Amino acid sequence: MAEAFSVVGKPLTKPDAFGKVSGQVKFADDLSLPRMLYGRLLRSPYPHARVLHVDTSRARKLPGVLAVLTGDDLPVKFGILPVSQDEEALAREKVRYVGDPIAAVAATDEWIADEALDLIDVQFTELPHFMSIQEALAGQGEPIHGLSNVHKAVALEFGDTDAAIRAAEHVREDIVFFEGNTHLPMEQHAAVAQYAADGKLTLWTSSQTPHYVHRALGKVLDLPMSRIRVIATPNGGGFGGKSDIFAHELVAAKLAIATARPVKITLTREEVFYAHRGRHPVLMKVKTGFTRGGQITAMQFQSFLDGGGYGSYGVASTYYTGALQATTYAIPRYRFEGVRLFTNKPPCGPKRGHGTPQPRFALEIHFDKVAEELGLDPVELRRRNLPSPDSQTVNWLRITSCGLEDCINKVVEGSRFLERRTSMPLGRGLMPHSEVQLKLDRNGGVLVLCGAIDIGQGSDHILAAIVAEVLGVALDDIQLTTADTDLTPIDLGSYSSRVTFMAGNAAKAAAETVRDRLFRVVARSLHCDADELMARDHRIYRSDRPAEGLIFAQAVQLAEAESGVVTGSGSYTPPKLAGPYKGSGVGPSPAYSYSAAVVEVDCDLKTGEVKVPEVWIAHDIGRAINPMLVIGQVEGSVYIIARVQEPDGARSARHAHLPG
Amino acid sequence: MSIADKVAVRLRVNGEDTAIMVPPYKTLLEVLREDLGLTGTKHGCELGECSMCGVLVDGKPFLSCLAMPLDLEGRDVMTIEGMARGRHPHPLQAAFAELGAAQCGYCTPAMLLTAKALLDREPRPSREAIKAALSGVLCRCTGYLKIFEAVELAVSRGADG
Known part of the structure; x- marks a missing residue:
């Protein structure tokens, strides 16, 4: 008897493995666009201080500087959870930790951008700070937010x-x-923003949660979601550390709009410790x-x-x-x-x-x-x-x-x-929710569209393997497009070990929808019932008489001739x-x-x-x-x-x- | 930056003679990534601590974030883009792919080149020698076991062949 599965359960090479060992996979910092500027953030040297005044006049005069932003340019608060909208891309009244961003610069190169940061004058009044649970509970001095710590x-x-x-x-x-x-992923967070002449903003970012970034960009920049595209680049390690919305993502986007040129911000390793989470x-x-x-x-x-x-x-x-x-x-x-x-x-x-x-x-x-x-x-x-x-x-x-x-x-x-x-x-x-869309081509190739990003854990492989198994095709027949808010259906993100279960179940449901359609046309062609069919080894055939069947690609062609492009979607909602x-x-x-x-x-x-x-x-x-x-x-x-x-x-x- | 502020640098990169004009303060890492488009070499701490930027200079592991191209005039630089032989991956690359030794893939280029330098010097290294050679290249995903196993698989297949 044949094995129950042909793809699932096998230690197969994942689809992005050769891209990774050849250095060809493009992480966010590897992207470069014509006329691209480099952005840098000025960060607080104090753990708790009132920001009295930010003077950017000297920085603006430095040759090579194209834009300088302060908190007043991005006044809308945001946060990953609806109940905690307490962050500003650039702090306006107060800084709350060493490293809290205050101002940002876009310049023709990173050296000029760094020099410009040194020319920004900020007047602070230091406040008593709270560095531990005990100090925060004791509450001596102005609370960090609101009336209490x-x-x-x-x-x-x-x-x-x-x-x-x-x-x-x-x-x-x-x-x-x-x-x-x-977390200290080996890849520093990085984002590249482009604001095209047609008014469309695109952000490539090393993020585990591109759909949340999409939403925050819409809110903070006051742009319709349809004018924003977020593409998550492969994450050079995540571990949860890239599943929030970060100041540099919003700032890169705002700088790109301000200058009408692409802007890249890559954090330094030191800044990754400030981004933290x-x-x-x-x-x-x-x-x-x-x-x-x-x-x-x-x-x-x-x-x-x-x-x-x-x-x-x-x-x-x-x-x-x-x-x-x-x-x-x-x-x-x-x-x-x-x-x-x-x-x-x-x-x-x-x-x-x-x-x-x-x-x-x-x-x-x-x-x-x-x-x-x-x-x-x-x-x-x-x-x-x-x-x-x-x-x-x-x-x-x-x-x-x-x-x-x-x-x-x-x-x-x-x-x-x-x-x-x-x-x-x-x-x-x-x-310790998710949707997948499929599109089949006449040669038997399968395009899988899913919002989940591979952060190194191999989620691309899991999606491809599940679809290949259900449709009875090989991993090589699967093409993946992931984590692009223009192209892929919603997925909450790659965190909390949820992708295999949730996106995986969505992929299975999508593949079963498509398989059912193929089974219906093949059943008519073979004069049998759809439930007598199985899909395996690039064929759809009668399980009791395996010689009677169609090549997978032929089945796709039949279905397409009957009612148009073979597509299907599936979703997973937890009970x-x-x-x-x-x-x-x-x-x-x-x-x-x-x-x-x-x-x-x-x-x-x-x-x-x-x-x-x-x-x-x-x-x-x-x-x-x-x-x-x-x-x-x-x-x-x-x-x-x-x-x-x-x-x-x-x-x-x-x-x-x-x-x- | 006017042309007068740039200097001419000649390097042999992945077997090709390369001559470029670059600002003298740019590191080898920056020149490889920004001027030569070889983004397979990764940007890490830029302090010489994590080895993400590792390349081979005259066959030996070298931290490109700490190296100035002017100091390397005429020398032989290998990056991950030069590791495969045409369309055939190096045995180390094949072994890393097959055994899942590259998870996120960010440390992989430096890890592979460092392993190559080891095998070029010592074709049949012990597990201890592999550990010692790769100890400076930080990986946060794998726990290293699959990396060690992949190097050993490449050795068993004759990585120098």
């Missing part, structure tokens, strides 16, 4: 946790701090009641997030620090209180597992201590609190399949954890899963993925130097569309988090948002 406070309770904890046979409370860190530092308190046998009876969880200077994704991040506790372990009663504070640091946002690795870190430390107190091995404590498949958590989240136990068993066996754990700590990890309470939109997922890990750590007892010689990790991800790409993601995720846990990384991260 509290950006968002949420409180949810499911069941009577106080009573359950009072009645618990064993209670433990821990306070844990998780330091923030940044990295993982929030979070201070957490967790209190849990257990039975003597180690079963959780109730949990109370508090989180304080150090948000940096602006809202960004922070409201969602806040909810995320409390949303997924009960999907990993069965918690029958649960209270969550979360507070996000503004501080005078670069704004925090989403990074690989948005807002959930911090509480995961706290909970796993907490559970290890509880296991010790109850005289249980740490694996057994977790086994006694596994969530059930096809269940609902106390905070209304629907769990479908759950491979957590399998993951735990695999890594425990693979690492011989129980035999070796005497002097070894244990770590555990949890990882309505949110519970009946405010904030319930954060956390639901059509399918959770589970993971378990054992990490071997060598610690030099004299110096405290930590090395991680080996990691055993198992992920419950469902079907791998391309196992090679999955392994690449898992290996990369281990590496990026292993760097955070080493003391040097954490220590430096305490002073600045350094790479995680």
